[in-house]
Amino acid sequence: MSLVSDPVTPIEVPRGLKNVVVTETQLGDVRGGEGFYHYRQYSAIELAERKSLEDVWYLFTYGQLPDSRQLAEFRTTVAPLRRLPDEVRSVLRSIALAGATFQPLAGLRTALSLIGAARGLKPVYDLDPAQRQADALLVSAVTPTVLAALYRIRQGQEPVEPREDLSAAANWLYMVSAAVPDDRKVEAIERYLVSTVDHGFNASTFTARVVASTGADVVAAVAAAIGSFSGPLHGGAPDRALEALDAIGTPERTDAWVRAEILAGRRIMGFGHPVYQTEDPRARMLRGIAQDLGGELVDFAVQVERRVIAVLAELKPGRELPVNVEFYAGVVMELCGLPRSMFTPTFAASRVIGWCANILEQAADRKIIRPIARYAGPPAPQPVR
Numbered sequence: 001m002s003l004v005s006d007p008v009t010p011i012e013v014p015r016g017l018k019n020v021v022v023t024e025t026q027l028g029d030v031r032g033g034e035g036f037y038h039y040r041q042y043s044a045i046e047l048a049e050r051k052s053l054e055d056v057w058y059l060f061t062y063g064q065l066p067d068s069r070q071l072a073e074f075r076t077t078v079a080p081l082r083r084l085p086d087e088v089r090s091v092l093r094s095i096a097l098a099g100a101t102f103q104p105l106a107g108l109r110t111a112l113s114l115i116g117a118a119r120g121l122k123p124v125y126d127l128d129p130a131q132r133q134a135d136a137l138l139v140s141a142v143t144p145t146v147l148a149a150l151y152r153i154r155q156g157q158e159p160v161e162p163r164e165d166l167s168a169a170a171n172w173l174y175m176v177s178a179a180v181p182d183d184r185k186v187e188a189i190e191r192y193l194v195s196t197v198d199h200g201f202n203a204s205t206f207t208a209r210v211v212a213s214t215g216a217d218v219v220a221a222v223a224a225a226i227g228s229f230s231g232p233l234h235g236g237a238p239d240r241a242l243e244a245l246d247a248i249g250t251p252e253r254t255d256a257w258v259r260a261e262i263l264a265g266r267r268i269m270g271f272g273h274p275v276y277q278t279e280d281p282r283a284r285m286l287r288g289i290a291q292d293l294g295g296e297l298v299d300f301a302v303q304v305e306r307r308v309i310a311v312l313a314e315l316k317p318g319r320e321l322p323v324n325v326e327f328y329a330g331v332v333m334e335l336c337g338l339p340r341s342m343f344t345p346t347f348a349a350s351r352v353i354g355w356c357a358n359i360l361e362q363a364a365d366r367k368i369i370r371p372i373a374r375y376a377g378p379p380a381p382q383p384v385r
């Protein structure tokens with residue numbers, strides 16, 4: 001769909017492209033006013049509550065939910081793709097140990113670029129839909145393995161080989177911890193993973209689509225999306241939300257802590273959202289999951305949430321600043337035994353499926369995304385001296 005009828009006449013759009021429709025998609029949508037989002041024609045939360053990650057991965061890739069035979073075949077197809085190519089194994093150590101702090105997303109970008117080169121990925125422009133799909137499945141399947149291996153090497157441990165007999169969610173926990181996780185943890189993390197596969201035209205998804213619109217290969221588009229995702233305004237704050245809980249310490253300290261943060265000009269991590277004017281439906285679901293898992297941390301988080309909302313309503317009147325996905329995501333991941341440095345990587349391990357679906361959709365439309373900027377510098381041309 002083109003909204004620009006006359007390419008010569010510039011069209012001014014709001015800063016940050018807020019509320020600008022830039023394309024059509026069949027993949028899903030976020031309805032901020034209602035606190036609802038969907039994957040294709042299904043409620044994402046209902047899918048998270050009832051379907052496996054592989055079901056939803058299939059839905060994004062092929063446009064429909066699989067029946068049991070299709071699901072079994074799909075699992076058989078994607079499980080072997082989890083294995084790291086040999087070319088990457090040999091350099092993974094250097095990538096994981098680079099720098100003073102562990103940067104899993106930077107490492108993922110680097111390793112994926114190498115995998116793309118090693119596997120000879122071709123520009124999507126030159127591929128038929130089946131070949132593009134195959135590349136997308138490879139990148140989505142291998143991403144969690146890369147992230148888990150980087151983490152373990154950084155911890156001074158050996159990477160754990162992926163297990164083909166485990167579901168994607170169970171295998172994720174297994175590759176990070178080297179222990180087969182119990183069913184409750186798998187179920188909790190699987191719901192989180194399903195609920196974060198896609199979420200409208202967010203910055204990383206848009207980035208992936210811009211790169212795909214040039215006809216570049218799937219890894220190029222995913223690596224760009226990871227770069228976009230790594231920014232603090234986007235990639236999420238689940239570890240920061242948990243650090244806030246640590247800093248608050250006890251429920252009765254919440255009000256004073258929030259006031260001090262706001263006075264210092266800081267934001268409260270895990271609250272507010274650019275699209276939702278109401279409670280983030282992912283936060284609602286994750287709160288429920290956390291409460292099912294139970295424990296002191298959950299009770300504490302629920303009390304803190306209530307007080308943060310009350311104090312923000314007083315300090316920021318007229319602003320809707322409800323709890324967002326990050327607040328309880330951190331709690332759920334902590335309860336599932338994931339280390340904090342792997343919170344955002346866990347998000348990336350599922351979002352890569354959404355990026356890939358967007359890349360495939362964009363690649364089918366051979367129109368490059370190429371907006372213009374209004375020049376605001378000194379009048380040109382000036383004499384060149």
Ligand SMILES: CC(C)(COP(=O)(O)OP(=O)(O)OC[C@H]1O[C@@H](n2cnc3c(N)ncnc32)[C@H](O)[C@@H]1OP(=O)(O)O)[C@@H](O)C(=O)NCCC(=O)NCCS
Pocket residue numbers: 233236237266267268269270271272273274275312316319321324325326
């Ligand atoms: C998510 C977020 C970037 C959305 O921002 P946004 O909708 O574009 O909102 P704006 O940046 O326009 O902020 C609007 C107002 O609300 C305030 N605000 C927004 N989120 C806030 C928060 N978490 N804590 C305190 N104040 C907040 C802003 O300071 C601003 O107030 P002002 O007008 O008095 O300056 C923002 O809410 C935020 O930074 N949240 C914390 C980080 C986080 O949880 N990120 C994960 C998102 S899923």
